[in-house]
Amino acid sequence: MSEQYQISARQAQLEQMVNDLLNEARQQGASAAEAAVSSDSGLAINVRKGEVETIEHTRDQGLGITVYFGQRKGTASTSDFKPEAIRDTVRAACNIARFTNDDPCSGLADADRMATDIPDLDLYHPWDITPETAIELGKRCESAALELDPRISNTEGASVNSHSGLHVYGNSHGFIGGYPSSRHSLSCSVIGQQNGSMQLDYWYTVSRDAKDLESEFDVGRKAGERTLARLGARKLSTRQAPVIFRADIAGSLLRSLISAISGSSLYRKASFLLDHLGEPIFPAHIQIQEQPRIPGGLGSASFDSEGVATYDKSIIQDGVLQTYLLGSYSARKLGLQSTANAGGVHNLSITPGEQDLDGLLREMGTGLLVTEMMGHGVNMVTGDYSRGAAGFWVEQGEIQFPVEEITIAGNLKQMFSQLLAVGNDEERRSSIRTGSLLIEQMTIAGE
Known part of the structure; x- marks a missing residue:
């Protein structure tokens, strides 16, 4: 058989x-x-x-x-x-x-x-x-x-x-x-x-x-x-600097975006992006989309958990928030229509730029490459962001030494607006596809 x-x-x-x-x-x-x-x-x-x-x-x-x-x-x-x-x-x-x-x-x-x-x-x-x-x-x-x-x-x-x-x-x-x-x-x-x-x-x-x-x-x-x-990781003194989230952890920033524009957060008024539909969230060069029917995709589905047909949609177009992510219940609470996202998002991706990670390092010049994050210090109501981190200190576009025992802090709304570039080193091991992300400036808390 x-x-x-x-x-x-x-x-x-x-x-x-x-x-x-x-x-x-x-x-x-x-x-x-x-x-x-x-x-x-x-x-x-x-x-x-x-x-x-x-x-x-x-x-x-x-x-x-x-x-x-x-x-x-x-x-x-x-x-x-x-x-x-x-x-x-x-x-x-x-x-x-x-x-x-x-x-x-x-x-x-x-x-x-x-x-x-x-x-x-x-x-x-x-x-x-x-x-x-x-x-x-x-x-x-x-x-x-x-x-x-x-x-x-x-x-x-x-x-x-x-x-x-x-x-x-x-x-x-x-x-x-x-x-x-x-x-x-x-x-x-x-x-x-x-x-x-x-x-x-x-x-x-x-x-x-x-x-x-x-x-x-x-x-x-x-x-x-x-x-x-x-090996040989050092600590840093507290400073302000540009930050690159390497592709394999950059998806966590997009998960925060998903959470902020999901219906349950919105109708509970527990989102820093409440009432931001149609507003610029990112710089004009940023495009984010959902493609639920990619063959073999780790997040692919032809219908959501309520049977609603999934479809391709632009979430961020030219930096502007185009849609919330809603199931039927949250849509009714908000007076809107379901976006076929009961049960979550399916294959979210951010359009990559032309540079690989080395190119982003050169563009950044001096700053922090984050390769690991710890803790859950994200306030979805205010957007305040503070998480333990480890990675590498970069000068003149070259990695100088590994760093540990630091905290990176900022506000998600400001971080999104200061997204300078997206790498073409696309991470495909989850339902969120993204390259490395270069943020203009964050606070690095160290010694």
Whole structure:
């Protein structure tokens, strides 16, 4: 029996289960309902110093049902797929709904927004890897780091992960849709030592298709090289200076943007970008967009968690905020329309400039290249930003020495407006794609 046939048969089973949930909700008096069912499996191994630390097989399943009695809502979930468990779960959701208050914004997404085209986005590539093969892969990855240099003195190990899942969603508008997906990764983290000081760094690779992963040798080597580069780190005195967020951490700034323009933050009035629609947020050369249907994309989806069809959209055009990111509930709270972002954003990207990281360093001249951040010092109401950091001090466009035990501080609104350049060294290992980001000035707090 082919893999494709098995997946199709399993998807048909889950779709029938969603239909059963919706029918049961209708029989118990619900005026509307929506349900989601998922089935997942995976393998995770960790090796350290050439020895196996953990081998974990996972096989999970779950279902959730949300029912509406007019504008009263109840939700329940279970991991038990037996028919009696399904009935009990629906009954629990109905009992909750009967005792909740009316919410005028509650309800399914609009019927005319449901996805009618669900293309194959190339999201499913199962990895037929055995635990034995995964163990050897992890060992070779770790060895590549340890053999790089005698200063690599210890290791936190290497990990191999493979995950496949199937998700189906449906609602009483008659919409039902689902698709399988996969995600595989390989990572390594090692410790370097020099003159009594120690540094830790890592590297990882992730993809829908295992064939697109970086080799275990490259992952181990990069983890080792990054660790060695941090040896001999110094502290800095407090100062004002330009800052580059290297591409692999620059996505955190865009996540702050996503949070600030997401519906839940806006209707709660907990965003520093409240009432900024149509206003300039970034310099005019900045373009940010969402492209939910990129084949093989780590954030790709043809519909959001409410069944609303996803679509390409400009979020920042010529520096101006074009749209908020809304599901149906937050859209109603704000008197707007859903943007097909229930459940989050899908493949956000910022248009890269012409320079690579070395070019950005030369443009910056003197300043800080940030390669690691710690803590969560971001106030989304005011935009105030303060996080622990490590990286490299740069002079005349060249890295001079590694730095540690510093804090970088500013205000996100000002940081966005002072985004001078975006590198073409695009980071693609998440649903947010960005190059390195050069900020005109921030406060660096040190000694």
